[in-house]
Amino acid sequence: QVLLQESGPGLVKPSGTLSLTCAVSGGSISSSNWWTWVRQPPGKGLEWIGEIYHSGSTDYSPSLKSRVTMSVDKSKNQFSLKLTSVTAADTAVYYCASIHGGVFDLWGQGTVVTVSS
Amino acid sequence: DIQMTQSPSSLSASVGDRVTITCRASQSIGNYLNWYQQKPGKAPKVLIFAASSLQSGVPSRFSGSGSGTDFTLTISSLQPEDFATYCCQQSYGIPRTFGQGTKVEI
Numbered sequence: 001q002v003l004l005q006e007s008g009p010g011l012v013k014p015s016g017t018l019s020l021t022c023a024v025s026g027g028s029i030s031s032s033n034w035w036t037w038v039r040q041p042p043g044k045g046l047e048w049i050g051e052i053y054h055s056g057s058t059d060y061s062p063s064l065k066s067r068v069t070m071s072v073d074k075s076k077n078q079f080s081l082k083l084t085s086v087t088a089a090d091t092a093v094y095y096c097a098s099i100h101g102g103v104f105d106l107w108g109q110g111t112v113v114t115v116s117s
Numbered sequence: 118d119i120q121m122t123q124s125p126s127s128l129s130a131s132v133g134d135r136v137t138i139t140c141r142a143s144q145s146i147g148n149y150l151n152w153y154q155q156k157p158g159k160a161p162k163v164l165i166f167a168a169s170s171l172q173s174g175v176p177s178r179f180s181g182s183g184s185g186t187d188f189t190l191t192i193s194s195l196q197p198e199d200f201a202t203y204c205c206q207q208s209y210g211i212p213r214t215f216g217q218g219t220k221v222e223i
Binding site: 059108 | 118149151153159160161162163166172204206208209211212213214215216217218
């Protein structure tokens, strides 16, 4: 059974960089899935941030593209998200997930990130 | 971007009720439409993929229909554990987009 677990700081200062990692266990990150980040601001809906394949190919949300970088570390079986120049609007629960055939089929439990000084 | 619009944004229902939630895409997406259930403090869980295919392990009271721009999620007989938020997601193109969610309340 594949499990995903997010980790990273829960508090980031305005104008700083949000960095999160998603550890994949029970399966290989080099499988046929794409690996993705989704966020959910308090009381709001889900927002796709972007996704990465194990080869390093990426697709990012146009609205976040200038601030987002995703990477894969095959040796650690994990993938990561960096979001720069954060503001209060980036406060959200951040989920990592896998995409198979366009379906977000497996999700991490989510991690709360608050942007505040 | 393909915009996904759900209606209603919330609804009140009782155990045993038949519930229908609608999702409309801003352009035709074929059957590239998935439905998720999300409970408070939990990650979403896929219920239906490809508009009408039931994900393994999901109760048969959930069903999906539609194609093109208009889609429906139906719960045939609402159970206590079904009170949650439901959202649709198009897998037709990038960027991937979700509906804003429909909260099913007692």
